[in-house]
Amino acid sequence: xxxxxxxxxxxxxxxxxxxxxxxxxxxxxxxxxxxxxxxxxxxxxxxxxxxxxxxxxxxxxxxxxxxxxxxxxxxxxxxxxxxxxxxxxxxxxxxxxxxxxxxxxxxxxxxxxxxxxxxxxxxxxxxxxxxxxxxxxxxxxxxxxxxxxxxxxxxxxxxxxxxxxxxxxxxxxxxxxxxxxxx
Numbered sequence: 267x268x269x270x271x272x273x274x275x276x277x278x279x280x281x282x283x284x285x286x287x288x289x290x291x292x293x294x295x296x297x298x299x300x301x302x303x304x305x306x307x308x309x310x311x312x313x314x315x316x317x318x319x320x321x322x323x324x325x326x327x328x329x330x331x332x333x334x335x336x337x338x339x340x341x342x343x344x345x346x347x348x349x350x351x352x353x354x355x356x357x358x359x360x361x362x363x364x365x366x367x368x369x370x371x372x373x374x375x376x377x378x379x380x381x382x383x384x385x386x387x388x389x390x391x392x393x394x395x396x397x398x399x400x401x402x403x404x405x406x407x408x409x410x411x412x413x414x415x416x417x418x419x420x421x422x423x424x425x426x427x428x429x430x431x432x433x434x435x436x437x438x439x440x441x442x443x444x445x446x447x448x449x
Contacts, residue, residue, distance in 0.1 A: 269424030270295070273372040275328075276360040278341040283359070285372070285424075291324045292446050293420035294439075295376060297364045297411055298329050299336035300347045304415040308352035310436040314443065315356045321447045322422070325356035328373070330364050333401055333414050337361065364416075365405040376418040377410030380429035385412070391433050421446055 270293065271286045294314075299305065315325050329344045331337040337344060341360055348354040364373040385391040385398075394413065402409035415432035419442055427446060430439045 268375065270372065270375070270420050270426070271424040273375065275326075275362075275370070275372055278345055278358055278360055280360060288324050288326070289424065290422050291322050292422055292443060293324050293326060293418075294443060295326045295372070295418045295420060296328065297362075297373065297414060297416055298327050298348075299331065299333060299414040300329070300339060300344055301336040302333065302414040304413070304432040305336075307415045307432065307436060308348060308354055310440070312352055312354050312356070314436075314440050315354075318443065318447060319356075323443060323447060327354070327356060327358040328364070328370070329358070329361040330411075330414065331361060332363055332365055333398075336414060364411040365402060365409050367408065369408060369410055374408075374410055376426055376429075379426035380418060382410075382412050382429070382431070385431050385433045394433055419443065419446060421449070 271289055273285045274282050275285065277283050311325055315323065329337045345358055348358065362370040364370060385394045398412040402412060413432050417430040417439055418426055419428040421427050428442055
C-alpha cells in the first residue's frame, strides 16, 4: 500500500527531500498562496505548529500559483513574506502545481486518497464552489485541489486520514490534529 513516505519533493533550494524524513510524525500538508483571502490561515497554522511540534506535528507548506495567480513570487519572495508577516517556522517547499498534467505526484496522491467533497453549506461556500469551478475547469479530471490552503492530515504511518478545505474552521482542523497526535 502506497503512503506519503513513497514520495520525494523539492525544498525551496531545489534539493530533493524524501518524505520518509518525516516518518513517525503527524503531517499536515498544505498548498498555500501569499495573496489569497485564506492567507491569514498562516497565523493559526504557525500557532498550531509552535504548540504541537514537540508532540510530533510537522506542517509541510507547498506554495502554488494555480488559483487566480495568488502566489506569483519566487520561492525566496514567498518565504520572506511568510516569515516576516506571519513568523512561519514550519518547512516550506518549492512552488508546485497541484492540478493538471504537471501536478506534483504527492498532491495527486493526496487528493486521490481523500477526494473533494465540497466546501460546506451556506452562501459563502456556494460562492466559493462556483469560483473554484471556474478556475479549475481548465484542469478537467485533474483538478485535484479546489483552492489554496487545502489541508491533508496524514498519520504517523503515512496514511492520509482527512482533507480540510480552506473554508473549514481552523479550530476543527486543530482538533483533528490533536486527536491524531494522541493516538
